Amino acid sequence: xxxxxxxxxxxxxxxxxxxxxxxxxxxxxxxxxxxxxxxxxxxxxxxxxxxxxxxxxxxxxxxxxxxxxxxx
Numbered sequence: 347x348x349x350x351x352x353x354x355x356x357x358x359x360x361x362x363x364x365x366x367x368x369x370x371x372x373x374x375x376x377x378x379x380x381x382x383x384x385x386x387x388x389x390x391x392x393x394x395x396x397x398x399x400x401x402x403x404x405x406x407x408x409x410x411x412x413x414x415x416x417x418x
Contacts, residue, residue: 348392348395348396351392352392352396355388359382362378363378363382366378
């Protein structure tokens with residue numbers, strides 16, 4: 347569940363960034379920036395919890411080329 351909360355917060359940051367870039371109104375640009383900063387704080391706390399508990403997965407790695415070359 348914590349992973350999904352982090353995903354939602356990061357998605358919201360993307361939406362706020364798009365809204366900020368596309369908005370022609372200066373008052374909305376300020377509101378988007380404030381919302382983005384609040385979401386950034388949530389994402390920072392989320393990352394701290396995930397890193398502290400070692401809940402991040404290692405991304406897939408390429409095969410070891412040296413071992414593959416020696417098997418021939």
